[in-house]
Amino acid sequence: MYTQGLDQKQKKSAADPADTPERLAAFQARIDADEKIEPKDWMPSGYRKTLIRQMSQHAHSEIVGMLPEGNWISRAPTLRRKAILLAKVQDEAGHGLYIYGATETLGVSRDDLVADLLSGKAKYSSIFNYPTVTWADIGTIGWLVDGAAIMNQIPLCRCSYGPYARAMVRVCKEESFHQRQGYEIMLELCRGTDEQKRMAQDALERWWWPALMMFGPSDKTSEHSAQSMAWKIKRISNDELRQKFVDVTVPQAEYLGLRMPDEDLVFDQKTGHYRFGEIDWQEFWEVLKGNGKCNRERLETRNRAHDEGRWVRQAARAYAEKQAARQAA
Amino acid sequence: MSKDQALIAYVTRMGDNAIVMAQRLSEWVGHGPELEEEMAMSNFALDYVGQARMFFSYAGELDGKGRSEDAICFLRDGWDYGNVLLVEQPNGDFGETIARLVLFETFYGLQLEALATSPATKLAEIAARAIKESTYHLHHAGNWLIRLGDGTDESHRRVQNAIDRLWTYTGELFEADPVDQIMQSEWQGPDLTVLREHWHRQIDELLAKATLQKPEDGWMDSGGKGGHHSEHLGYILAEMQSMQRTYPGANW
């Protein structure tokens, strides 16, 4: 899910001389024995690089994800909903911070990672480039987007890299409330007035396909997948996760009385799974490239915050230095 | 007005202060100088929402008209809102938000402390819970005031301007209107002249640590407690209340 952009620039970098066959084999043996790799352990340069990209994209997604939901805090329709949404958005900031912290153990600084996000060089999950235009979008995001994220994150709790796995355990504990609050919003809407039901149906139609795209293209088209699976950075294939998500979510939509925006959706008795329609991968690649409804806005917002906050960060540094000088004197 | 009416008005005003602070602070989501501060600001906003809910629910109970916390929050217009002008001011830059937090929370903490012994036991309970949060808010914001005041030339200038700008709204905090007077005489509410002295002492100490100048007391703007607000409150309420006004009677 957080490796959506990894296959794009197919640059073959020269093999790292430190990656000798003996070391690679010893490392793979540790992975196969389900040992956890910790920050000071030797690791192949490819393992380190892939993890840095995947984890930083994950962290960026949490941070950018605060924006579409933050959009509705001031207009939440009840005090309880306002409180819940604030708690959720706070959690997301927290998740971003846990994952940045874990990424830094690989030898990069958060400043550099954030600079890559702000310059547009680093990717984040495409789903957050869609706008939240009604209150029902908040329910739908919790239900579908957090639902998809949970599906991806649970296997990552068993990822081979210790700090990432541990961050995922924390994240998963906090994430279950996120999905439940979203579904609860949908329940209220679907039991409500005609306008509310219409709001819910409209949101589902706009978010369903982007949610399916969150899992990324089929692994058959991805070079990185096989290596990531071997290194236990990725535990379950994109297609498998996506199928699981559909199987679990369609009954939830039926319970709400909502119509799925997919005419090809049908339950296959033989396989026990839902068959679903073709995803418009064109839209996916466009959004990933920067041509989604909110890409520009999301980055502009974070850049503005960063620029306008520069004097604050500098002041904090200056004060700390003054304090250190005073104490030394 | 009766002592019960004064209590309802007073409790509602406290909810009003809290919810307006919550609205303002939550504007920092996505715009903070550092992610950690966005967490802190949204954390404070969440605390304020919790307090607003407690105050509004209590006011609804006292009122006896069956009004829920949401009815009180979302279905009153500006002239019925009794928050002080200080809390409805725009966030401005981070320094201005910190300055506003410090000026308000120093007052709020003293107010909550004073209410902890009120015979209106529910109010005393709410105050006892809120004071823990207020103490942390002031600790965090106070440290920031010091960092910004004693940081760089730019940060010093910005936060000094902020204090100077907001000073005109601090007088209202200690203006006792009939509601405040009845609270004091009938419900063991705070004596605002005493509160003012404590407030000045604490603010003096904090400004000194932050190398900031205390402004001279000039003309003090006021009227918020009586429902006479600045132009800002209208926009705050329009945004906050829009869903309830557009879809009256719906459940969310």
Next chain:
Amino acid sequence: MSKQDWPLYEVFIRARSGLSHRHFGSIHAADEAMALDHARDLYTRRNEGVSIWVVRSTEIIASDPADSASLFEPAADKIYRHPTFYKIPDDVENM
């Protein structure tokens, strides 16, 4: 804009009295007071802490990993290879 970000601190929290402090992760902060506040905001939102320790990451002394690849790392090294643990002059480019 200074290349120095706020320094990194490691966070240890005692979840309940009777338990020992456990490593929870790391945070950035400009000074000690901020580090404690950030650690509290980040790691104790769900009432998971009665005591917080924060330590500058550069102050932690660590043992060698068991792996023989420690050939390349001196003993008692930094706990991980965070780039700002190493002081490089500002005018050195591309670093």
